[in-house]
Amino acid sequence: MSLNFNFSEEQKMLEESVYRWATSWLEPQMEHAYEADEMPSTLFKETANLGINGIVFEEKHGGAGMGYVETLIAYENIARVSNALSMTVGASQTLCFDNFRRNATEAQRISVLPKACSGEWIGCLGITEPNAGSDAMSMTTKAEKKGDRYIINGSKIFITNAPVAQFMVFYAKTDPNAGPKGISTFFFEIDKYKDKGYKCEKIKKWGMRTSPTGLVTFEDMELPEENLVGGLNKGVAVLTSGLCTERITLSGCTLGSQRSCLELSIKYAKERVQFKKPIAEFQSIQEKIADMYTGYLASKWLAYSAASFCDSLTNKSGGKGTDLDRMAAASLLFCGEMGTKIALDAIQIHGGYGYCTEYAISRHFLDQKLWEIGAGTSEVRRMIIARELYRDNFQSGR
Numbered sequence: 001m002s003l004n005f006n007f008s009e010e011q012k013m014l015e016e017s018v019y020r021w022a023t024s025w026l027e028p029q030m031e032h033a034y035e036a037d038e039m040p041s042t043l044f045k046e047t048a049n050l051g052i053n054g055i056v057f058e059e060k061h062g063g064a065g066m067g068y069v070e071t072l073i074a075y076e077n078i079a080r081v082s083n084a085l086s087m088t089v090g091a092s093q094t095l096c097f098d099n100f101r102r103n104a105t106e107a108q109r110i111s112v113l114p115k116a117c118s119g120e121w122i123g124c125l126g127i128t129e130p131n132a133g134s135d136a137m138s139m140t141t142k143a144e145k146k147g148d149r150y151i152i153n154g155s156k157i158f159i160t161n162a163p164v165a166q167f168m169v170f171y172a173k174t175d176p177n178a179g180p181k182g183i184s185t186f187f188f189e190i191d192k193y194k195d196k197g198y199k200c201e202k203i204k205k206w207g208m209r210t211s212p213t214g215l216v217t218f219e220d221m222e223l224p225e226e227n228l229v230g231g232l233n234k235g236v237a238v239l240t241s242g243l244c245t246e247r248i249t250l251s252g253c254t255l256g257s258q259r260s261c262l263e264l265s266i267k268y269a270k271e272r273v274q275f276k277k278p279i280a281e282f283q284s285i286q287e288k289i290a291d292m293y294t295g296y297l298a299s300k301w302l303a304y305s306a307a308s309f310c311d312s313l314t315n316k317s318g319g320k321g322t323d324l325d326r327m328a329a330a331s332l333l334f335c336g337e338m339g340t341k342i343a344l345d346a347i348q349i350h351g352g353y354g355y356c357t358e359y360a361i362s363r364h365f366l367d368q369k370l371w372e373i374g375a376g377t378s379e380v381r382r383m384i385i386a387r388e389l390y391r392d393n394f395q396s397g398r
């Protein structure tokens with residue numbers, strides 16, 4: 001019996017429609033947008049029209065009722081043109097809104113998800129703090145209960161989309177003496193709190209330009225207790241299960257860049273003539289192309305098998321102590337590191353032209369490095385994989 005590694009007709013149509021849109025709508029504006037570090041203002045309306053925004057949400061909430069495999073297909077195909085904007089879409093739809101959806105009450109879902117699906121609202125997720133990065137549990141943002149309200153104080157750094165977002169999900173200590181068991185998840189509509197304890201400053205970056213990143217500050221921001229999601233002091237389960245789907249689907253950002261680097265390099269190597277021959281004929285260039293292809297294929301099937309495993313689970317959820325936790329970490333670890341290697345090889349094949357901003361290859365290279373850092377660094381992913389392997393001695397074989 002063979003294993004079926006083929007996309008269904010519906011999945012192929014999704015791949016084609018997203019890539020067609022990315023090449024016709026995104027590509028012509030990318031060089032300028034990257035230089036200016038500006039997200040195209042109608043991006044989320046465009047992705048709404050493509051059905052990407054609520055891809056895993058139920059139809060009654062405005063979604064498409066698909067799975068994480070389809071999410072990965074969508075993110076890979078946006079990233080074939082822009083890794084950064086694929087991350088921005090993923091940060092809003094997967095990190096923020098999907099995480100919210102999986103933990104919210106039905107009433108909370110109804111009030112939020114349709115606005116996410118239509119592109120009216122862009123979302124962001126706040127875990128990282130200036131002094132709590134890899135050690136996220138050491139966060140110090142506090143939510144102190146006063147009557148029926150929580151008073152929020154603290155800050156969150158490197159928050160994708162914060163400078164343009166209308167909705168935020170974040171984690172804060174509700175019981176600072178209880179360690180990880182004292183963390184809760186909150187959400188709020190950003191526009192209601194501007195000048196009422198919420199501030200955001202845009203951070204300048206050399207890569208992932210066009211994807212806006214912010215430093216968020218909370219100063220005595222008062223949130224009603226209804227803005228708690230997933231239960232009091234239950235934030236760690238929300239956070240770790242969210243990180244699983246985040247690591248799997250955002251592997252698509254690096255897959256898209258890997259694929260483009262390979263395609264652009266094959267084309268360039270065939271066209272570029274040196275020593276009276278296309279450089280494609282030189283063995284050292286062929287080695288790079290062959291290694292890029294092999295790396296992409298290995299990355300692709302690792303990520304898609306993790307997404308497919310996630311879709312096969314009844315709750316489509318991972319978190320600490322699950323096989324999915326290990327697979328998700330492995331997916332982004334391998335894809336992230338392979339993506340950097342492939343992007344470096346692509347620059348080398350393009351020679352001096354690869355060093356110029358006019359060539360898309362330079363953006364893939366600059367964006368790609370983030371995938372060894374964001375969503376938990378490579379070092380942290382290795383720690384998770386080892387922890388989960390020691391837990392079950394690899395009994396599941398996954």
Ligand SMILES: Cc1cc2nc3c(=O)[nH]c(=O)nc-3n(C[C@H](O)[C@H](O)[C@H](O)COP(=O)(O)OP(=O)(O)OC[C@H]3O[C@@H](n4cnc5c(N)ncnc54)[C@H](O)[C@@H]3O)c2cc1C
Nearest residue numbers: 125126127128133134158159160373374375376377379380
């Ligand atoms: C462009 C961008 C977008 C981002 N988007 C978001 C977002 O939307 N929301 C959000 O909450 N965060 C976001 N982040 C933050 C990101 O998740 C963190 O940068 C990441 O988790 C690492 O934290 P840190 O930068 O504080 O590094 P640190 O934790 O300070 O790590 C520094 C170095 O030390 C290593 N290190 C740390 N601890 C260990 C250890 N125990 N063993 C071995 N090595 C270790 C790290 O691997 C790293 O190499 C984003 C970051 C960037 C750059």
